[in-house]
Amino acid sequence: MTHELKYLFDTLKLWQQTGRKAVFVTVVALDGSSYRRPGVQMVISEEGEIVGLVSGGCVEGEIVRQSKSVFRTGNPKMMTYDGRLRIGCEGILYIMIEPVFISNELFLSFERALANRDKIRTEAFYYRKVDEYLNIGTLITLNGKAYPLNPSFPMGIIGDQLCFSQTFEPIFRLYIIGAEHDAVMLCQAAKLLGWEVTIVASTDEEKSCEYFPGANAMITPMFEQIDTSVFDHQTAVMLMTHSYNKDVQYLMALRNCNPAYLGLIGSMKRRERVIEMLIEYCPDTPLEFLDQIHGPAGLNIGAESPSEIAVSILAEILSVIRNQQPGPLRDKKGSIHG
Numbered sequence: 001m002t003h004e005l006k007y008l009f010d011t012l013k014l015w016q017q018t019g020r021k022a023v024f025v026t027v028v029a030l031d032g033s034s035y036r037r038p039g040v041q042m043v044i045s046e047e048g049e050i051v052g053l054v055s056g057g058c059v060e061g062e063i064v065r066q067s068k069s070v071f072r073t074g075n076p077k078m079m080t081y082d083g084r085l086r087i088g089c090e091g092i093l094y095i096m097i098e099p100v101f102i103s104n105e106l107f108l109s110f111e112r113a114l115a116n117r118d119k120i121r122t123e124a125f126y127y128r129k130v131d132e133y134l135n136i137g138t139l140i141t142l143n144g145k146a147y148p149l150n151p152s153f154p155m156g157i158i159g160d161q162l163c164f165s166q167t168f169e170p171i172f173r174l175y176i177i178g179a180e181h182d183a184v185m186l187c188q189a190a191k192l193l194g195w196e197v198t199i200v201a202s203t204d205e206e207k208s209c210e211y212f213p214g215a216n217a218m219i220t221p222m223f224e225q226i227d228t229s230v231f232d233h234q235t236a237v238m239l240m241t242h243s244y245n246k247d248v249q250y251l252m253a254l255r256n257c258n259p260a261y262l263g264l265i266g267s268m269k270r271r272e273r274v275i276e277m278l279i280e281y282c283p284d285t286p287l288e289f290l291d292q293i294h295g296p297a298g299l300n301i302g303a304e305s306p307s308e309i310a311v312s313i314l315a316e317i318l319s320v321i322r323n324q325q326p327g328p329l330r331d332k333k334g335s336i337h338g
Contacts, residue, residue: 003194032091
């Protein structure tokens, strides 16, 4: 996920500023099942500090042990981890460990791509056989230019290696419209998912961004001045002002946009009243816009407290953006991650 990759880059930047060496770890293939799918990544410092996880915690110790030879020789290597011999996962992980050094140009290009909400592509070239190799490594492509994570990777010599590629979408964003206590809980919970959170409050709110731990920003535009162009396919909008009039005015401002998710807090009766008022003021509101409103927002898990309601809302947002029908995993046919 993009926020995890950003966290790894931020960590590498700090480590490099203090002269600490690091390796970059990627799960490139899998036979069977595991806690997470191929493509997950982590970094390890020469002192053994780990940032990021590629499993539930059972694999990392072995990866640290295997990484010592990479620090010693400077040569990338492939390793495997057979989860069938342990309690838990039932698959074999194929893991690439490579030296990593991020140039200033790559850091700047990466930060620019995040700010511009560009897609990021990585290609991990590897072999399935356990050994040291000079021609395995990861390329990251930003704005059409490829950068190696390991400066010694021979970019111009791509031969019989296998390739695991993945595309990272812009970091998912959540706009919370409202500044009551339940917005605080939702903000904190969304931040744990790695989402960028923006609080949208009316001008009469006497709160600052510090009131919302985890929020990236707090804005107070007039209803008609909301910039709806930022609500892209990687953005959810949650309307929770606890005011009929404010909800209607915000919906009037949003009625021509199409975010990944649009939620409205409150009962079914409240939702109907808000929509009736919206249609009364804006009879030309597209039916498609009304159909996309999730209200009452959240999944039916019996949530009562603000923190439980936050879990319910985030669970519904995830089910919508992942195109999943919620239900117990024990009833799902096939792979959990499928």
